[in-house]
Amino acid sequence: MSGFLLEYLPILIVFGIATVLSLLFLVAAKIMAPASGDVEKLSTYECGFNAFDDSRMKFDVQFYLVAILFIIFDLEIAFLFPYAVSLDKVGIYGWAVVMIFLSELIWGLYYAWKKGALDWQ
Amino acid sequence: MMAQSLQFWSDLSPLVWFGLKFAQVLAFVLVLSLMVAVLVLADRKIWAAVQMRRGPNVVGAFGLLQTIADALKFFFKEIIVPSGADKFLFILAPVLTLVMAFLSWGVIPVAPGWVISDINLGVLYVLAISSMGVYGIIIGGWASNSKYPFMGALRSAAQMVSYEVSIGFIILSVIFLVGSMNLTDIVEAQKGGLFNWHMFYLDFKNPINLILFPVMFYMGVLFFVSALAESNRPPFDLPEAESELVAGYQVEYSSTPFLMYFFGEYVNIMLLSAMMTILFLGGWYAPIDIGIQFVPPVFWFILKMAIIFFLFAMVKAIVPRYRYDQLMRLGWKVFLPMSLFAVMFISTWVVFFGEKAVGV
Secondary structure, eight states: OOHHHHHHHHHHHHHHHHHHHHHHHHHHHHHHSOOOOOTTTTSOOSTTSOOOSOSOOOOOHHHHHHHHHHHHHHHHHHHHHHHHHTHHHHHHHHHHHHHHHHHHHHHHHHHHHHHTTTOOO | OHHHHHHHHHHSOHHHHHHHHHHHHHHHHHHHHHHHHHHHHHHHHHHHHHTTOOOSOSSSGGGTTHHHHHHHHHHTSOOOOOTTSOHHHHHHHHHHHHHHHHHHGGGOOSSTTOOSOOOTTHHHHHHHHHHHHHHHHHHHHHHTTSHHHHHHHHHHHHHHHHHHHHHHHHHHHHHHHHOOOOHHHHHHTTOSSGGGSGGGOOOTTSGGGGGHHHHHHHHHHHHHHHHHHHTTOTTSOGGGOHHHHTTGGGTTOOHHHHHHHHHHHHHHHHHHHHHHHHHHSOTTOOSSOOSSOOSOHHHHHHHHHHHHHHHHHHHHHHSOOOOHHHHHHIIIIIIHHHHHHHHHHHHHHHHHHSTTOOOO
16 A cells, blocks of 8 residues: 555544544434423523524624734744754755744734734723 | 554555554544543542542542543433524534544554554644634534624634644744654654653753753743643633633533533543643653663653643642633733744754754
8 A cells, every 4th residue: 555545544544433423422312312392492592581683793803813813823834844844954044044034924923013913902 | 663663554455454443543532532531530530629629429439430420411411403503513513623633633642653643744734633623613603603602612713723823833843853743753852761851851961952941841831831722721711711601612502512522622632731742741751761661651651641631630720710811912922922932043053053953
């Protein structure tokens, strides 16, 4: 068998077994547990009151900002991984390039900080 | 070591290979499930002991069967799907959480050769799968169509992604030192006693290496705190803060879907303890290197994991909950710059003074 398959097929097996396990959980409760739904039981929980309105409501834009910042920084990390494993091959030139890259990242963080993107009210 | 075990596996005929792998994965899943049962009890016992209570002690000797009794009880409860919920996504979310929690374990080596799949991209794979874990929570919170789960899911997603960034940088600092993303290689690089572990990196033979110790120790502490935030454990359990959000994204869940969330959460906690063990505490190596190992390596691995879990449980019992803005400030304004500077420092150090230094 090819090396690629040897490495990744076991992960597929884990995926399969974990999926079957979780489906078993669902089926077991479906078989063993009683099912007697009524309107009140199936209504949305809101501390005993009837729900006021739909919950798909407006939310703080800050969550959105965090998501954007996450994408930027996580991407930077993904870029750094190949560099981290080839440190001895790229030498000082590679190191200098990555340092410029990282200092730009720090400037970006500084900018976001000063703009107040990291502050929560 | 790695090549040998790979050789063993590649010599088998496909059918035998599949059977053995299947058995191995099954064994992993079973042992993990049993360990979850023990850890949940340990968690409650430690919590109780700190508060001078007894904790569960009725079911089985010392309450040992308490978790199993609790799990059985979930199976006999009705699965309630709220009428306003998106039914498919509502059921999919806990399944996703549990599957992703188990999937990360596919690359974790617990002893030499005891690993489901020894891939070269191990660390990157773990990071990718733990990012996927966020989906389980945010889908569950959204699909419930209820206010508390919705707020809880938003908070949880923002919190997990924030700390994932600093975890990424902390892991990078380890990879710079080792020069490999394979988890087995990372452990192998730390063999030879306590002072070779990344968290206690003291190389007296080469005094210039001593400067690494404070940085790596600090990175280890940062990893532990980030792991608390990443797994939504107290003091960072904002997504399920009882006093504000009832139970966060789990409010509408009952029966086995809830059990799956709970299960997945503990498997994740174990994964983070295992990652901490592998990255900073020398994996399966004994603290004192005396040449021959009398205890099986897996014992050391589980012992280290247990110690880290004990710390997790103690933090839960002792530390009061953070406020949400403090949590985000800590993540973005303290952890991120610190780990960023550490990455710059360590890469510079490795290039100019490390074993494979290119020379000035």
